[in-house]
Amino acid sequence: MTRLALLSILLWAALGHPALAVRPDEMLADPKLEARAREVSKELRCLVCRNQSVDDSDADLAHDLRVLVRERIAAGDSDDQVIAYIRSRYGDFVLLKPPLETGTLLLWGGPVLIVLFGVAMIGRFYRGRPAPAPAPPLSEDERRRLDALLKGSGGR
């Protein structure tokens, strides 16, 4: 019984759980608003750790930003307003997903362009090649040898 309990604890631990950076005292009482705050802070980059979102990070600044996001949401701001506010302070870098704008067209369209270019090149490669010439018919001698070979393998 103890062994089973130990095993289940080990299994549970081995599954790996995301460490929650959001502290209980930061959370909003209204679960709906809290859920919105979490979604918003998942979009924001922690400026200290760079590749974590504000929602994931334990950094002090991330904590401050989480509190700020919640304050604004509680004050009635829309998600977009909250993000726009933080973006006005920290620039596009604070957004984990770069916005689709004229300045980022190449960034978003680049992969599509490269695929199109590749397809065009492949098409060109095959179109430019002459069709393979039809094989000349077998001579009498070759046909006899082929028949013999086919018979030989079929008899096995």
Add this chain to the structure above:
Amino acid sequence: MRRRWLYLLPAALFVLLAAAFYRGLGIDPNILPSALIDQEVPDFALPPLRPEDGAGFSSADLKGHVSLVNAFASWCAPCRTEQPVLNALAQSKRVPIYGIDYKDKSEAGLAYLAELGNPYVKIGSDAGRVGIEWGMYGVPETFLVDRLGRIRYKHVGPLTQEVVERTILPLVARLEK
């Protein structure tokens, strides 16, 4: 093949990409561009380190003259290296320096200034919110504010004598014209 040059295209692209990456090697990833350049300083009013000093530091202090705003903290090691540079700059009376004591205990901030010197005209104590308003993501950070109260330049990391002489002072001279 009349389109033989097309086969050179991948190699040419590679050369371009390599050049771009090589240039990228020289960029310090710790320095983020500020979104607030040429924007007006945010509205703020910070309390002083000592309540008996009366007024702390607020956005109204920055109107009408070029000023330098420096965020520091007693817990910030790199700040210690820039403090002598700031002291020298303050002594030259070239530009008034304002301080934001960032996420610090007042006593610790005061002890820090007593130890390393106080170059600041005014100091405000910030729990972090005003730092966000300024787009700060660490200390030390230094901002140059023009006469109209617009942020014109931001330096991330400790100021050095070289930065002051090559960048800050020429900018101050230009903004004062």
